[in-house]
C-alpha cells in the first residue's frame with residue numbers, strides 16, 4: 506500500500522466518507538469531485554456524506570490462495586457490498602465462517618487492520634464488514 | 638465533582654481459548670490450572686485486531702449511545718501496555734476514526750493494568766477544570782504471556798471507552814483516591830516481546846496491598862462501608878484475587894459478580910476495570926453506588942466512588958452491544974490457531 510495515497514484516503518477508509526450529488530441526489534463511494542451523470546451541473550454541488558456503514562452482500566468469493574501477508578486468515582471472504590445508501594464497495598467479511606456468508610446477507614462496517622508495511626513499517630487501518 | 642461519565646462503550650474480540658487447550662501443549666493439567674486461576678476461557682484478538690482497533694470500536698460504541706458531536710471532544714487518552722506502535726500514538730488513530738480530530742489533544746498512557754483508569758482521571762480533571770467540554774478515556778490491551786509461562790492462561794484482549802463531560806451525566810464521580818509505590822512485581826523491558834514477573838511476589842505486596850489500601854482509604858474518605866455499595870469492581874488478573882480481596886474488604890460475592898469478567902474472558906489488563914465497570918453500568922439503575930479499584934504493576938491502584946444518576950433512565954444503552962452479549966459471542970480455537978493469530982510463529986524473513 507502506498508503511504509501518501511493511503512493518508513489522503515483516511516476519511517474514506519476510517520469513516521466511510523463519500524459524496525452525494527446535490528443535483529441528482531446520487532451517492533458515491535469513494536469521494537468524487539464531479540457526478541458522472543450530471544457532469545458540469547454537479548460542479549460545486551458535491552457534498553461530503555458519512556455513510557451509515559450498513560448494507561448487504563451482492564456477491565462474494567472465498568479466497569484460498571491469498572497474498573502471504575493475508576495467510577493468517579485463510580480461507581477468508583472478499584465481497585462486493587451494497588451500502589444502504591446505494592454505492593458498492595469491495596471488502597473482506599470478518600467475524601463469521603466463510604460457509605455462512607450468502608448473497609443478500611446484512612453486514613455492517615467494523616474497524617480493522619488492513620495491512621502492515623513489514624515488521625518495521627506503518628500499519629494501515631480501515632473498514633471491513635461483519636454480519637449485522 | 639461536576640465531571641462524570643456521560644457514556645461508555647466496550648469491545649471484546651470473539652475468539653477464545655480454554656486452559657485445557659493450553660495445558661495440553663505444555664504437559665500441564667490445564668483444567669486444574671484454569672480452576673486454580675478461576676478462568677474458564679480467555680479472549681484472543683483476530684489477526685486483524687489490535688489495541689487500536691479495539692479502542693476505536695469501544696469509543697464508537699460510547700459515541701453511539703451519547704449522540705454528542707464528536708467535534709466537541711477536547712481530549713482522547715488511551716491507556717494500554719500493548720500499543721501497536723512504540724512511537725506513534727494509538728489515540729490519534731482513535732481521534733480520526735471517531736471524527737474528533739483535529740481541534741483537540743491526545744496522548745497514550747502506560748501504567749501496566751491501570752493505564753486506562755489513569756487516563757480516566759486525567760480526562761475527569763480536564764473536564765472538571767473547564768479546559769475541555771468532553772473527553773474520552775480508553776483502557777484496552779491485547780496482552781501476551783510468554784509461551785509456557787503461567788500468564789499464558791490469563792493474558793487476553795478487550796477494552797472499554799468512557800466519554801466524560803458535565804452535561805447529561807449518567808454516573809457521577811463522588812471521589813477518587815490513588816495509592817502508588819515503587820514495587821517490582823511485573824515488568825517488561827523495552828524491546829522485549831513478553832513481560833517478566835516476580836512470581837509469588839505479585840500477590841500480597843503488590844495486588845492485595847494496593848487494591849485493599851486504595852479501597853479502604855476511598856471508603857474512609859467518603860465515610861462509607863462495603864454495604865453502602867451495590868457493586869464493587871476490582872482489578873482481576875485472574876478469577877481468584879478479586880474474590881479474595883472483596884471478601885477481605887467485607888463485600889458479599891453478589892456485589893462483585895457482575896463486574897467480574899475474567900472467568901469468562903481472561904485478564905484484559907488495562908481493559909479489565911473499564912470493562913467490569915461497563916458490565917455494571919449495563920444493568921445499573923439510578924441511585925446505584927459503585928466502588929471501582931484498578932491495579933497496575935509497578936505499582937499503583939486508582940479508586941473511584943461512583944453513583945448512577947437519574948439520567949440513566951433516558952440513556953440509550955441498546956444502541957451499542959452490551960458486555961454480556963460480547964462475552965457470550967465466543968468462538969473457541971485450538972493452540973495452533975492461537976499461536977498463529979498471536980503471531981508467535983516465526984516465518985521466513987522474520
Ligand SMILES: [Zn+2]
Nearest residue numbers: 526529540543
Ligand atoms: Zn448527479
